[in-house]
Amino acid sequence: MKYLIVGLGNIGAEYDNTRHNIGFKVLDAFAKASGAVFNTDRLAAVAQIKYRGRQVTLIKPSTFMNLSGKAVNYWMKEEKVPLENILVLVDDLALPFGTIRIRPNGSEAGHNGLKNISEMLGTQNYARLRFGIGNQFAKGKQVDFVLGKWSDEELATIDERSEVTTHAIYSFITDGVQRTMNLYNGK
DSSP states (O other): OEEEEEEOOOOSGGGTTBGGGHHHHHHHHHHHHHTOOOEEETTEEEEEEEETTEEEEEEEESSOGGGHHHHHHHHHHHHTOOGGGEEEEEEETTSOTTOEEEESSOOOTTOHHHHHHHHHHTOSOSEEEEEEOOOOOOTTOHHHHHTSBOOHHHHHHHHHHHHHHHHHHHHHHHHOHHHHHHHHTTO
16 A cells, blocks of 8 residues: 655745645645655655554655656556556646645646656546645736745734644545545535
């Protein structure tokens, strides 16, 4: 029973606390709740935990967002994790801020990190936990919004929402994607 939980984001201080790095932020909260510590390894910052008899590998790719698939593919093979036991944490412009949506598969919805993962794995059949970042930007300012920093008010909300997301990740590991969807989608 092996699992791979992937937080998407970009490395470097200039990307800390940006909307596009919510995958890193949520995975950091999960790691902290689990007592895990990340270490630099091949293509990613990596942490390992055991949870209810399951071996769980956490990764934050160091390949930058648009090449995330390289790290996911490597760690999936290295740890011998079946496709159905992969969960990717990602930002989503189409969801209201703080909303989470879990799906067992689906399109990339224009997200280049997901697109690269799908290309590298040769399938879209892997679970995703999408964290809504909202879409409060002027026409033509999407990139600025996505790469923009969170406000103090948003950061406070993210801390609370990260707790819900942590519970959803634990549920994915123990109960599977379908039950986790029923429990957490829209929360």
